[in-house]
Amino acid sequence: MSDWYTSFANSGVGSSLVRQLGLPRPAVLRRYEPGQPVLPGPAVVGSAGEGRLREALTAVLRDAGVAVLSPVATDGADDGADDGERPAAVVLDATGVTGPAQLAAARDLLAPAVRRLRPTGRVVVLADPPAGAGSPAQAAARQALEGLVRSLAKELRAGSTANLVYVPEGAEASVASPVLFFLSGRSAYVDGQVLTVSPADVPAGGDDERPLAGKVAVVTGAARGIGAAIARVMARDGAHVVAVDVPAAGEALAAVANEVGGTAFQLDVTAPDAAQRLVAHLRERHGGVDVVVHNAGITRDKLLVNMDAARWDTVMAVNLQAQLDLTEALLDADGVLRPGARVVAVSSQSGIAGNRGQTNYAASKAGVIGMVRAWAPAFAGRGATINAVAPGFIVTEMTARMPFGTREVGARINSLQQGGLPVDVAETIAWLAQPGAAGVNGQVVRVCGQSMLGA
Secondary structure (H helix, E strand, O other): OOOHHHHHHOOHHHHHHHHHHOOOOOOOOOOOOOOOOOOOOOEEEEEEEOOOOHHHHHHHHHHOOOOEEOHHHOOOOOOOOOHHHOOOEEEEEEEEOOOHHHHHHHHHHHHHHHHOOOOOOEEEEEEOOHHHOOOHHHHHHHHHHHHHHHHHHHHOOOOOEEEEEEOOOOOHHHOHHHHHHHHOHHHOOOOOOEEEOOOOOOOOOOOOOOOOOOOEEEEEOOOOHHHHHHHHHHHHOOOEEEEEEOHHHHHHHHHHHHHHOOEEEEOOOOOOOHHHHHHHHHHHHHOOEEEEEEOOOOOOOEOHHHOOHHHHHHHHHHHHHHHHHHHHHHHHOOOOEEEEEEEEEEOOOHHHHOOOOEHHHHHHHHHHHHHHHHHHHHHHHOOOEEEEEEEOOEOOHHHHOOOHHHHHHHHHOEOOOOOEOHHHHHHHHHHHHOHHHOOOOOOEEEEOOOEOOOO
């Protein structure tokens, strides 16, 4: 499925019509395809103040095959310059910002480079986290960068995005993976986000085309929609996928598993013995598991005053309690959750911003975020990670059944002016599952095109 309006507005007839009517024309986003370069052009790399990451960032980009330009190369450039001279990305090392006065240096670098940015460009800013500041002025300046990046993301056009990565001292080795993710087509629908990395043992090398080669990945709710997309992307990246869904979805589940060359496992995640059955299956059939994606979820919408116990309890059981039970069982089962394991839990924008008529769903999805943050230290102690992905409006069969007006408002109220696709959620989850993402732990990444709802 695709966002119908974006497709129409970029068609021959549609493009002319929306221009005549003065309607918005959402960009066709740059999404990842195997074999494509990280960026379709060079990147401007600069620093505000005495940043400590600029040289490392330059090395990361060059190792990834990206040509690096200095900021001077774009200052005062002719707006009519050839497209080949325009940057595809701007990367700013703002770790040298120590007070509000130095924020002007960030503006001085970003403004001319962003003016020259190609369509579907990328802006990535790296900074020290405010929590580690040595003074109120330093904390203020670091926090100010968050406002700058979120606002810039709303100003960018033509499918471009801006994101911020906080890098505490000692976490420099964790920078490469998130920077390359935010620059690549994998992050097409991730915009205006703030991520904090932590120190970790990041494995060197790896296969860029098949980063999950040799891994076993469990995906719940895999029979359709976002779950099926996750299974496909995981398999594309090299994983053997154990596709899990309820017995009633057995035929669709088998089709997905066959398509990706994986294994179908029928399981109701809310059953009393679900955790024990999954652990036994993984131990006996696969010798353990490397990646677990908690994607299974349901909605049972009603206003709170009309919400009956069955609607409330069912949503909590599937969306939250099952994730808690399965994760705890995997942690307790000796040797099943392999070293360097990755657990990714699917939350929702509703769990961050709330949504009318979804008190049960929003509560369950907010609970997922609390679970991830609480378990992050324990996972770090095992050399593993646990993170959450919070989708916004994603074009699926379910959203296609929504009333037209509600659906269109949901799809347009974001900086990219369009609904996301299931593959956008899948790409973010597959990135968090990679060995190189070892320094991303306890984080929540919204895949929402920078929705105007919530933070």
